[in-house]
Amino acid sequence: MTQTRIDRYNQYLQEHQLKTKLQKKGLALSLTSLAAFGGIGLTANMMNGSAVPEAYLSASADTTPTTGKVGTISYSYNDSTKTLTFTSGGEANDAGKFQFYQLFPNVEHIVFTNPVSLSGNIDTAFAYLPSLKDFTGFNLVDVSQADVLAQFFQGDSSLKSVDLSNFKTGKATEIESMFQGCSSLKSVDVSTFDTSNISDLIYMFQNCTSLKSLDLSKFNFKNSPELTGLLSNTGNGQSFYLKLPAGVIFGVGDMISGSGDASYSYFTPVDETDGGTLSNPKGRTMTEDDFSQYFANGGSKDAEWYVLNQSGKSKVVNQEKTVKRVINYKDVAGNAIAGQNPTVQVLKYHRTETTDPLGNVSDSDWTPDDASAAEFAAVDVPQTIDGKYVDPKVNGTASTKIDAEKPSLDKTVNEQDENVDVVYSEQAPTPNPTPTPNNGGNGGDNKPANNGGNVTPNANNGNDGSGSNGTSKTLPVTNGASSKTQKPVERNQNNVLPATAEESKKENSLLLLTVGLAATTGLMLLTKSFGKKD
CATH class of the missing domain: 1.20.5 (Single alpha-helices involved in coiled-coils or other helix-helix interfaces)
Incomplete structure (x- = not known):
């Protein structure tokens, strides 16, 4: 089917x-x-x-370890608090047994409760723990018998501090990269370190970007250890304070070499003997090459703090300047003419002053605050003041205008004042006319002239009723002389001063005498006329 x-x-x-x-x-x-x-x-x-390594005996790959031993030192781990606690004392001498970065990669706290001794090669013992924040009881750790301490805390980027007061390194030959990458480490005291046997210090504090200062004055550099990158990218890149021992140090320039934002190029000794401080160093600033040569030639006599600055960090100050032109109006005696205020012109400028880390100062050009007011405007000069002051002159030359002017600025920030003096002559006033007697051309003795009986008075006494003091009068000819009329002598009243009292007295006497003579002559003529009729 x-x-x-x-x-x-x-x-x-x-x-x-x-x-x-x-x-x-x-x-x-x-x-x-x-x-x-x-x-x-x-x-x-x-x-x-x-x-297999001893550390793995109590912590196999397919279980979650909580307890164990490294050497003879017992430990336990609390996953809820992220705390690794060494619960006993003991010894350990092999870095291969310290695999905590694999066992507890998220550990945040490490606690020692009893003294422990670490010897031999124990590099990377507590390295590569990026979440580790602190140690408790680290002063109980003895490393005096350790040969290799390289990379001991490398990569612990969350570690903020560690107590190294018992961290004696007299036997160690390698401590390179010990704190490399500890970017949160704010301070570290390495004064207990003995570096007399150290041959390599490379990258020891590289990328410790939170460090503000470091005291290496106890370090022994006599064996000329390799220093490359010791402080590469260390600090915040603005300023860093470094204390170095006295004497020769070779390769100081290599110490700060490397990449990163904190690459320092200027080094200034604090010079405490001269009153210098970290915030106000007094020493001479040096470049990297000068700094390296300074220590190669002997360095300082005593341990000294140095302020490190990043290349290109300079002090910039904004500056201002005022320039004035004052036009003064004066008389020939140099006195200001009352009521005529000076003409004041003001210009304002600004610039920047830059001081580099070596102390070299440079200034930009003065720039007017108002681009349209870069020079003094021209000023017209008054040709007369109060109808009294005339003929204005500037520097002895007649002037009708003060020209526009672009001021010449000096390098200082001090105010510059320019004074221009306009000097006026004083016009003499016109005096009122004053009558003076005519001297008749007789040599100025003010006596009347009697030439051939002709008498001509030099002033009208007012008997004619005219009331004029500026006219002349011709008297009759006496003693039978011809009837020639002497030309009246006119007085220049503007050029003769008024007569004195004595002169007036003399003139009055002469006038009376003249009148008397005229009356006598008239009487004689009248008598003679009547005699003929008889």
Whole structure:
């Protein structure tokens, strides 16, 4: 019978169910075999303890470790508090047993409760723990018998401080990169370090970007250890305070070499003997090359603090300057003319002054605050003041205008004042006319002239009723002389001073005499006329 479509479907289901059962049985067999072999392996390891590192004996790869030993030192780990506690004292002498960065990569706190001794090669003992924030009881750790301490805290980027007061390194030959990458470390006291046997200090504090200062004055550099990158990218890149020992140090320039934002190029001794401080150093600033040469030639006599500055960090100060031109109006005696205020013109400028870390000062050009007011405007000079002061002159030259002027600025910030004096002559006043007697041309003796009987008075006495003092009068000719009329002499009243009392007295006497003579002459003529009639 031909197999129907339904029959074929039922057959497929039966075959699939059988296959699934076989797969489940095979998986169960495999797991059973694996467990058996695992048990054999674990038994072998227990019989031979040197087959795997000791740290793994209590912390296998497929379990969560909480307790264990490193050397003879017991420890426990609290995952909820992220705290690793060394619960006993003891010794450890192999860095291979310190695999805490693998066992507890998220540890935040490490606590020592008893003295422990670490010897031999123990590099990277507490390295690569990026979440580690602090140590408690680290002063209980003795490393005096350790040969290699390189990279001891390397990569602990959250570590803020560590007590190294008992960290004696007299036997160590390698401590390079010990704090490399400890970017949160704000301070570290390495005064207990003995570097007399150290041959390599490279990158010891590289990328410790939170450090503000470092005292290396106890370090021994006499064996000329390799210093490359010791302070590479150390500090915040603004300023860093470094204390170095006295004497020769070779390769100081290599100490701060490397990449990063904190690459320092200027070094200034604090010079405490001269009153210098970290905030106000008094020594001479040096470049990197000068600094390196300074220590190669002998360095300082005593341990000294140095202020390190980043290249290009200069002090910039904005400065201002005022310039005035004052035009004064004076008389020939140099006195200010009353009521005529000086003309004052003011210009303002600004610039920047830059002081580089070596103390070199440079100034930009003075720039006017108002670009349209870069020079003094021209000023018209008044030609007369109060109708009294005339003929204005500047520096002896007649002037009608003070020209526009662009001032010449000096380098100082002091105010510059320019004075221009306009000097005026004083115009003499016109005096009032004053009458003076005419001297008749007789040599100025004020006596009347009598030439041939002709008498001509030089002033009218007012008998004619005219009331004029500026006219002349011709008297009759006496003693039968011809009737020629003498030309009256006119007095220049503007040029003759008034007569004195004595002169007036004389003139009055002469006038009376003249009148008397005229009366006598008239009487004689009258008598003669009557005689003829008789």
